[in-house]
Amino acid sequence: xxxxxxxxxxxxxxxxxxxxxxxxxxxxxxxxxxxxxxxxxxxxxxxxxxxxxxxxxxxxxxxxxxxxxxxxxxxxxxxxxxxxxxxxxxxxxxxxxxxxxxxxxxxxxxxxxxxxxxxxxxxxxxxxxxxxxxxxxxxxxxxxxxxxxxxxxxxxxxxxxxxxxxxxxxxxxxxxxxxxxxxxxxxxxxxxxxxxxxxxxxxxxxxxxxxxxxxxxxxxxx
Amino acid sequence: xxxxxxxxxxxxxxxxxxxxxxxxxxxxxxxxxxxxxxxxxxxxxxxxxxxxxxxxxxxxxxxxxxxxxxxxxxxxxxxxxxxxxxxxxxxxxxxxxxxxxxxxxxxxxxxxxxxxxxxxxxxxxxxxxxxxxxxxxxxxxxxxxxxxxxxxxxxxxxxxxxxxxxxxxxxxxxxxxxxxxxxxxxxxxxxxxxxxxxxxxxxxxxxxxxxxxxxxxxxxxxxxxxxxxxxxxxxxxxxxxxxxxxxxxxxxxxxxxxxxxxxxxxxxxxxxxxxxxxxxxxxxxxxxxxxxxxxxxxxxxxxxxxxxxxxxxxxxxxxxxxxxxxxxxxxxxxxxxxxxxxxxxxxxxxxxxxxxxxxxxxxxxxxxxxxxxxxxxxxxxxxxxxxxxxxxxxxxxxxxxxxxxxxxxxxxxxxxxxxxxxxxxxxxxxxxxxxxxxxxxxxxxxxxxxxxxxxxxxxxxxxxxxxxxxxxxxxxxxx
Numbered sequence: 001x002x003x004x005x006x007x008x009x010x011x012x013x014x015x016x017x018x019x020x021x022x023x024x025x026x027x028x029x030x031x032x033x034x035x036x037x038x039x040x041x042x043x044x045x046x047x048x049x050x051x052x053x054x055x056x057x058x059x060x061x062x063x064x065x066x067x068x069x070x071x072x073x074x075x076x077x078x079x080x081x082x083x084x085x086x087x088x089x090x091x092x093x094x095x096x097x098x099x100x101x102x103x104x105x106x107x108x109x110x111x112x113x114x115x116x117x118x119x120x121x122x123x124x125x126x127x128x129x130x131x132x133x134x135x136x137x138x139x140x141x142x143x144x145x146x147x148x149x150x151x152x153x154x155x156x157x158x159x160x161x162x163x164x165x166x167x168x169x170x171x172x173x174x175x176x177x178x179x180x181x182x183x184x185x186x187x188x189x190x191x192x193x194x195x196x197x198x199x200x201x202x203x204x205x206x207x208x209x210x211x212x213x214x215x216x217x218x219x220x221x222x
Numbered sequence: 223x224x225x226x227x228x229x230x231x232x233x234x235x236x237x238x239x240x241x242x243x244x245x246x247x248x249x250x251x252x253x254x255x256x257x258x259x260x261x262x263x264x265x266x267x268x269x270x271x272x273x274x275x276x277x278x279x280x281x282x283x284x285x286x287x288x289x290x291x292x293x294x295x296x297x298x299x300x301x302x303x304x305x306x307x308x309x310x311x312x313x314x315x316x317x318x319x320x321x322x323x324x325x326x327x328x329x330x331x332x333x334x335x336x337x338x339x340x341x342x343x344x345x346x347x348x349x350x351x352x353x354x355x356x357x358x359x360x361x362x363x364x365x366x367x368x369x370x371x372x373x374x375x376x377x378x379x380x381x382x383x384x385x386x387x388x389x390x391x392x393x394x395x396x397x398x399x400x401x402x403x404x405x406x407x408x409x410x411x412x413x414x415x416x417x418x419x420x421x422x423x424x425x426x427x428x429x430x431x432x433x434x435x436x437x438x439x440x441x442x443x444x445x446x447x448x449x450x451x452x453x454x455x456x457x458x459x460x461x462x463x464x465x466x467x468x469x470x471x472x473x474x475x476x477x478x479x480x481x482x483x484x485x486x487x488x489x490x491x492x493x494x495x496x497x498x499x500x501x502x503x504x505x506x507x508x509x510x511x512x513x514x515x516x517x518x519x520x521x522x523x524x525x526x527x528x529x530x531x532x533x534x535x536x537x538x539x540x541x542x543x544x545x546x547x548x549x550x551x552x553x554x555x556x557x558x559x560x561x562x563x564x565x566x567x568x569x570x571x572x573x574x575x576x577x578x579x580x581x582x583x584x585x586x587x588x589x590x591x592x593x594x595x596x597x598x599x600x601x602x603x604x605x606x607x608x609x610x611x612x613x614x615x616x617x618x619x620x621x622x623x624x625x626x627x628x629x630x631x632x633x634x635x636x637x638x639x640x641x642x643x644x645x646x647x648x649x650x651x652x653x654x655x656x657x658x659x660x661x662x663x664x665x666x667x668x669x670x671x672x673x674x675x676x677x678x679x680x681x682x683x684x685x686x687x688x689x690x691x692x693x694x695x696x697x698x699x700x701x
Binding site: 027148 | 269271273274277278279280283284285286288289344347349350351352356380381388393396397400401404408412417418419420421422423424425426429433437470474478480481486487488489490493496555559562563564568634635636641642645646649652
């Protein structure tokens, strides 16, 4: 190789080939995936997130939750995701079109969160649970190494006032003590709204039939 | 020195002199980021087994520290060091001086300002959370423009070369100089400026991450190996006629392999399949490169004792083979089912960034920096400490991430084991991981002290005293 131009063209072609072959082709195939209208209840799925949950997804990004949490459920027979109650089915590409920023994650230092707000799987996971988890992780998940996110909360002295309606209940030894209350900030509220919105409970007929051979037949999404 | 070598020697000294200030600026900033990134990485590592450590402050929460450390190491250390080494080598191999270095210094300032703003932005809560693209979007343009102003030097230096032949290191450097900005610009465009929808975002992200490791860090490390082996051993690359084949095969296939990071992910199944096929095709160029590098080494391992550069390059070459094996393993479904999302997937990228690329840069720095400053390393003990710390740290981390990740994967894969129990079982490996990072940071510190000693012109008598020690390194290569 002595010719600089040939080298340049080869270098260019290398990346162009992979861009066209991988990214453009994939875009062509699933770039315009649309919501699915259920013929029975005439609703579009996946349903869009609430405004508060969208704000919460930004908090999720800024705190870097994706460093430890995935948001992708692997299908039955590939890992123990379903056994761990991280989902009722493997995730589909269509599940993600409601998210403006898609963070499927690369690390499971913490559990998968794709269905964190799915009460069928985790009946205990109400707003209070998430607040306690964020404020003092050990209080709801003993043995965890999740860092406390106390900076998402304000601790007020009660000083005889009536407690805030939003104050969360923190079990004794994890709380700030008597005479104080723990109140979530707006950021904590939106983050929890986002976590509660995380559920892929609807099963799309097209995807289900396409994956039928790989998956054991499951009872419907609901 | 024989007399026919004399003109070559003068020419090399002119090249070194022209690369002095850009080279020192790039290596100096790289070392700053190496220390800072290593410190952030160490704090994050401690938090995995001691979650209360620095947890009260949002700036130091684990989720921000980890990407901040990784970005400091990739964009601060990695790209600065690669450019410092790459520009120097390009000038040397093209037998031409690095012209108008003053402009380079301006661009280097801008690049490092961009990285600093980016790392602060991540810590301050402006992260985008896309892997290796976490820096807030306002730094994108600063980074792209300043990179272009630095990268163009590699290309122009190449195009005014005074040599007939183009050597393997030049192909790799020339390619890398173009691939990084293209990958970065396309990823920024498709993820942040005009985001693609749904799971295409992870596809773009995986393509970028795989490209950054495979088409930037690996080529630069290989450029170092292809250059320093024949230079220091004084013999040509073995089976060199196969090297062009390996180059094109390696880069074309690596560019297509990004989908292999998405096995089991909710993407069309041809994407991971294409990546898997590509990874299997990589066996051929890896074998050729192995023949090139280890064939050159063979029979000359005794030369290792005389050259610290050679020892770092050997480590880098071994790590390249190991990284390729890991990459292949991550294409096997049975392995991925267990190893995915564990410390093992961290190991896969860390081996490329640290054991392969960073070792090569350390080796290069021990060769280049004394030539740029026309001095000698002042503290030979610190050189030994750096090499020792690198070897120990790499071994510790390989065990911690490899064995620990394997156990983590098995625990994750058996659903009766509660998640808290996995974390408890991993505490030992997390602690070992911290120890590994601490040892590496110690080595970096030794290196930085030596670097400062090299720059500091305080006492010329010290230089004389250590001239004998420096002899070993300066006698290394007048090929």
